Amino acid sequence: MSYDTQPKGSHFIDGAYVEDTAGTPIEVIYPATGEVIATVHAATDAVIEQALDSARRAQAEWAATSPRERGRVLTRAAQILRERNREMSELETRDTGKPLQETLVADATSGADALEYFGGIAAGLTGEHIPLGEDWAYTVREPLGVCVGIGAWNYPTQIACWKAGPALACGNAMVFKPSETTPLCTLKVAEILVEAGLPAGLFNVVQGAGPVGAALTTDPRVAKVSLTGSVPTGRKVYSAAADSLKHVTMELGGKSPLIVFDDASLEDALGGAIMANFYSSGQICTNGTRVFVQKGLRERFVQRMAERMKGAVIGDPLDEATNFGPLVSARQMEIVEGYLKIAQDEGARCVTGGERIDRPGYWMTPALFDGVTDDMTMAKEEIFGPVLSVLEFDDEDEVVERANTTTFGLAAGVFTRDISRAHRVIGRLEAGTCFINSYNDAPVEMPFGGVKMSGVGRENAKAAIEHYSQVKSVYVRMGAVEAPF
DSSP: OOOOOOOOOSEEEETTOOOOOOOOOOEEEEETTTTTEEEEEEHHHHHHHHHOOOOOHHHHHHHTSSSHHHHHHHHHHHHHHTTHHHHHHHHHHHHHHHHHHHHHHHHHHHHHHHHHHHHHGGGOHHHHEEEEEEEEEEEEEEEOSSEEEEESSSSHHHHHHHHHHHHHHHHHHEEOOOOOOOOOOHHHHHHHHTTTOOOOOOOEEEEOHHHHHHHHHTTTTTEEEEEEEHHHHHHHHHHHHHTOOEEEEEEOOOEEEEEOTTTTTTHHHHHHHHHTGGGGGGGOOOHHHHHHHHHHHHHHHHHHHHHHHHOOOOTTSSSSTOOOOOOHHHHHHHHHHHHHHHHHHHEEEEEEOBBBOOSSHHHHOOOEEESOOOSSSSTTTOOSSSSSEEEEEEEEHHHHHHHTOSSSOOOOEEEEHHHHHHHHHHHHHOEEEEEEEEEEEEEOTOOOOSSSSGGOOHHHHHHHHHHHHHEEEEEEEEEEOOOOO
């Protein structure tokens, strides 16, 4: 490709690019064509040591910096990120395969929102005064120290900023490991943070797969680990972090219900289901992949959805007219194809799509399945691809019970014109991030995260501050001390 996607170095440590070719090579593949567009190297022990050592050194000074100045740096970084939105979006498209139409509005922009939000609240992260009669107490909010962030491949820029924003605002340093599938954009985020005035060493990026993540999460210098990834990875990271009682937040997978009652606006419900299943080619953890449609509406819903799916424009992701891109990798395509075969073997009816497209890269048409039942594999396991499953239901109590019959609990959505029912049903659903007459909105002002096997803790909003800081309590006695002897 004529566009230069090869980074200056595989890692970004202590304010500069770093290379160590002794690390295992990692080829970066453009999903739209299957071309190798860059090569980075996994972090060696020496690189990991350099990243953690510089982070620990820089963090002590950063913690002593005024919160207002920390906020200024994050706000400046947000501004630069917005100014370079097209450049970042094009790189994100090459890294992930997502259409430029999407990355221009959903990736670097949401990352900038996060940096700006946490930059804006940094100066207000105070403790409290507690009156106790003549005596009193106060609390101080302190940073944790060195934090490790582990990212996923579907939203590399956004995830890096969602973790860096609160970590840096609270006075921590962060060593971030992007997914080995999409390693490019986070390097640019690190570059921008330093350009905005962030002292060297406070946001370091190291590349690699599981072994690098394991080395980071088990290091005694690390105080906190934040992971976005799968449940199996989450279990490993949680277990490793528990050995030294590190702080942990986990944003893991989901098999979320989207419930459509028969009084819903059909077109809005269809739009919500499209956003919940086909945006980012279905590669979103919150996706409402179990679409429960009430009996009286199901037939019209399926028929109209098949019509609306004809609006998918499949083509060059760098063409802004394209609105549906490839899957991220050959492996992910194999996984999705495996689930489609199981679905048909188990009796689900493929209404349209689910076919591999004969062109270079990892392309598949969006798939719509009807006649799906709760016991089918596609209704129980996370597919992470463009597959919409329609399940029929009769009444409210039934659908709530069925919706909650899952080990996951990341998200849930309800479409209905009955606002009382909307709030009532949402109140009964076991999920951390919910939507009424909408789906997959993720403003930084709103806490984000799951329950059950979908995660621990919350990202974004003021809730994230609790996960990147700790409270010190101080009791002050104003008079004499009474003692038994």
